[in-house]
Amino acid sequence: MNLKQLPWWGAAFAVFALFPLVETNSFWTTIAIYSLIYMACATSWNMFSGYSGYVSLGTAIFYGCGAYTMALVSLHTNMPGGAEQFLLVPLGGLVAMVVAVPLGAVALRVRRHTFVVITIAFFFVFQLAAINANFTGGPAGLSLALIPWQGNQFNTPFYYVALAILVFAIVLSALVRRSRFGLQLLAIRDDEDRALGLGVKVKAVKLTGYVMSAFVVGMTGALYAMFLGQIYPQFAFDPVFDVTVALMAFLGGFGTLLGPLVGGLLLETSQQYLTSYYSNGSLYLILFGALFLIVVLFMPQGIVVKVKEMWMKRGLKDGENVSAASPLTVAGSAKS
């Protein structure tokens, strides 16, 4: 993100901020809340996996930890259902970060492909634990205190909290990209051993990135539990969530700031829409699978980079003045 793009980001923010004032139908605002949640998760996932190249398929661990933090703490403290519960959202993020420390310390000992496998294994450990442990309520899950908000007014507070989390995720991701730390993550993505030989403390940098990315996901998990009012192991620790978040980032543009937002918005709205209109709940899974193949085969860099390239090419055809440094190869093209 650079200053020239700031007006665009501001305009996009205004659209999102005004949305629930214009659209009050709770069917649409519910879809919007889930979209914001997934956009935030994809952005946060991308902040570690996209920048460092370490693809994690265990993101749902943090989502589930956040969700159970919300459920367990609010139940044990007899918290009444309502705005007070929003205070537990950051706590969900913090718990996810604490969980991420030992997981990252173990999983990041190995390189890329093995890392993917280990994160999947960890994920199933957590899912099984949530199903079988007593304090999680087992397969029956947990029900939270009822929130006494009526009709259309129910969704609005959730919408704005989700939007706040998303803005936080975007700002964090942009700041990381501008920081020395972010540069080190990118260097690790390109050549980890070379980075190590140039003084980058790769272990500490990778672990920091992994733990940081857990925070936003944990917060959204907590918000999700509160929004739903109940929590089951198979929804809190959902393997489809793992894959979806990664797919969103890949579809939009792996390692770019805008990519996970575009991917998250497209995929989550279409998923919610398809699930609602075609009662066959798994249709979207088949479509997602097909989409994943198309992305990998035809635009491995994602929509954002692809569109940018096409835009640049169009510019070239129009005979615009293109400097010796072709914009196609300018490093900035993969940034925003």
Add this chain to the structure above:
Amino acid sequence: MTALLEAKDITRSFGGLKALAGCSLNVERGSITGLIGPNGSGKTTLFNVMTGYVKAESGTVSFEGRDITNARPNAVFALGIGRTFQLTRIFSRISVVENMLVATQRDESWLRGLTRSKSSKSELDAAMEWLDFVGLSRLAHLQAGSLSYGQRKLLELAYVLVANPDVILLDEPAGGVNLTLINEIGDKIRTLNSQGKTFLIVEHNMEFVMNLCDSVTVMHQGKNLVSGKPEEVRSNPLVLDAYLGGGETEDESLEELHNG
């Protein structure tokens, strides 16, 4: 002169292969030391041991009298030992100047990296200055992956230099590079050496080594065979033997050794 960087009796095997079998090497402060030897004699492995990429099974590496055996590569770099790789390694998906910035701080805590921007004014100036030195400054904002092979070699040299190391280990700086660029790289090394930088160079191009180096060590089968001034080494029968493999076949590098 005292040895700035010293390897002593290093051994290292890979499976059944003894890549290093008690190899020793001295790099004097302010020198340009060449390290030559037939393919597979253990030159790159020795480099890897000295820079922490490969662990030694026995023996010691010391820098300024301090034991750095088996230190991690980032710690070795932090002390002031920079290196390049035989197969050039750059960060291909970030820009040329960002490549430089990765290396600007030799020993900065990782926490500091979280709170600061990726470059300060002085770091950016230093990065551009060294890019200018190797002639890449006009390409600073290109993605590094779009550089040619020779430009990558120069970039790798530049980002090792930007951290201001005391000694620089170059693994085949002239490998696969055209003649003009070889001469250019040689000139850069001489310039830097006159400013006080110490070099250790692995190279197969004999002319390059013999013209550039103050001292040459020849390795053979994981051991140091002969060390001395280039002209002494060139005429040493042991060296000819090592390159000839017993004096039966003609070898291109031997010819180079004679002519260079």
